[in-house]
Amino acid sequence: MDQQVKDKKTAIMDAALKLFTERGFHGTSTAQISKEAGVATGTLFNYFPTKEDLINSLYFEVKGKLSRRMGKDIQAQSAFQDKLKKLWYNLIEWGLNNQDDFLFVGQFCSSPYISNYTREEVMKEYVFLHDLVEEGIASGEIRDYSGGLIIGMFYESSRTVVNFILSSGPEDKNKVIEDGFRIIWRGLAKN
Amino acid sequence: MDQQVKDKKTAIMDAALKLFTERGFHGTSTAQISKEAGVATGTLFNYFPTKEDLINSLYFEVKGKLSRRMGKDIQAQSAFQDKLKKLWYNLIEWGLNNQDDFLFVGQFCSSPYISNYTREEVMKEYVFLHDLVEEGIASGEIRDYSGGLIIGMFYESSRTVVNFILSSGPEDKNKVIEDGFRIIWRGLAKN
DNA sequence: AGCACTAATGACTGATTAGTCAATCTTATA
DNA sequence: TATAAGATTGACTAATCAGTCATTAGTGCT
Numbered sequence: 448m449d450q451q452v453k454d455k456k457t458a459i460m461d462a463a464l465k466l467f468t469e470r471g472f473h474g475t476s477t478a479q480i481s482k483e484a485g486v487a488t489g490t491l492f493n494y495f496p497t498k499e500d501l502i503n504s505l506y507f508e509v510k511g512k513l514s515r516r517m518g519k520d521i522q523a524q525s526a527f528q529d530k531l532k533k534l535w536y537n538l539i540e541w542g543l544n545n546q547d548d549f550l551f552v553g554q555f556c557s558s559p560y561i562s563n564y565t566r567e568e569v570m571k572e573y574v575f576l577h578d579l580v581e582e583g584i585a586s587g588e589i590r591d592y593s594g595g596l597i598i599g600m601f602y603e604s605s606r607t608v609v610n611f612i613l614s615s616g617p618e619d620k621n622k623v624i625e626d627g628f629r630i631i632w633r634g635l636a637k638n
Numbered sequence: 639m640d641q642q643v644k645d646k647k648t649a650i651m652d653a654a655l656k657l658f659t660e661r662g663f664h665g666t667s668t669a670q671i672s673k674e675a676g677v678a679t680g681t682l683f684n685y686f687p688t689k690e691d692l693i694n695s696l697y698f699e700v701k702g703k704l705s706r707r708m709g710k711d712i713q714a715q716s717a718f719q720d721k722l723k724k725l726w727y728n729l730i731e732w733g734l735n736n737q738d739d740f741l742f743v744g745q746f747c748s749s750p751y752i753s754n755y756t757r758e759e760v761m762k763e764y765v766f767l768h769d770l771v772e773e774g775i776a777s778g779e780i781r782d783y784s785g786g787l788i789i790g791m792f793y794e795s796s797r798t799v800v801n802f803i804l805s806s807g808p809e810d811k812n813k814v815i816e817d818g819f820r821i822i823w824r825g826l827a828k829n
Numbered sequence: 830a831g832c833a834c835t836a837a838t839g840a841c842t843g844a845t846t847a848g849t850c851a852a853t854c855t856t857a858t859a
Numbered sequence: 860t861a862t863a864a865g866a867t868t869g870a871c872t873a874a875t876c877a878g879t880c881a882t883t884a885g886t887g888c889t
Contacts, residue, residue: 472662559662590820592817593802593814596818599802603798604791607790611786618784629781633824634823634825
């Protein structure tokens, strides 16, 4: 697959990501995606056999990118609180710097167009989170709540902060990010 | 508007709520909604001039019901922590006992089909939350974070807990609900 | 230049869409 | 029972949909 080809495929995915997020899956026609990407309608179907294949590919790619960004430099931190703080900043940074991706994930993470296969493949990249939480519980730094609950609360808190920053105007971004971490850390920490 | 009429309108709204949630707005045809509701396609358009009017009516009604449930018996509590706890249980109970409504709100609260007018009308019923938060900050029981951030974190935490309970199998429901409150309370409380 | 192969095209199709409307049915009142 | 007003119907339409495929354009090799 040379550069030309990759460009067209990428253009289609970029256009689809933007339009799906703005107008929904069924609200976006393949003709609109092709037009926005600057290719013919037939070209889209060369790369993605169906519209559902297209959104599954998008989901796989975006969620994969997120998992890699999330985990970046975590292990470079020694203290557990610093690991969690690094995770927090990674999540927020990803959301603020990749708004299309952020909104896409929010809208389609529990949508019926994403196949169970795609969902399971993506899930594999997130197991490290459970290990991290177990580490914190074992060392006594966070309280012994259900791992799934802790991960859910942490992740959704980061999404709340990003959404709040994106929708609120002139508030101090960095203060909101720090306050958000204080809230979730105090909520989970033992002391 | 007699009982008969109300029944048809209600049947249409119930069917639409269920189908929109399951298949999305554009993924659900007006013909499907009519069939599910047991009425003719024309009847739907007697009550709702367009498909968008239908989803806006749904949003208005469901969000209105939520705001009334949320605020129920709050003022009967004297301690601030009890008010917040009552709010928490109201939210969780609503989510668990009205799953269609819960999922509908999750999917369409930031969707482009809901008009700004509808959104603003609905927002009016939620101002009491800001007063409540101000009360807690003023009395020194919760920390002085941005009101919008506090409300967002609290609300999304409740959604996380409901989602976690709905998706996780045999875990102890009541423990999860209590743990969830502990997390958000410790996160916000001053001591 | 000539050949072989793949990428790209867009006119086309059968199916489906939101919304209409003339005709029919229901109900309330007298 | 007779009448009028409003509620209900579903066949219908113009527009749009996802996906196809015969044709054309582009590329690399000899």
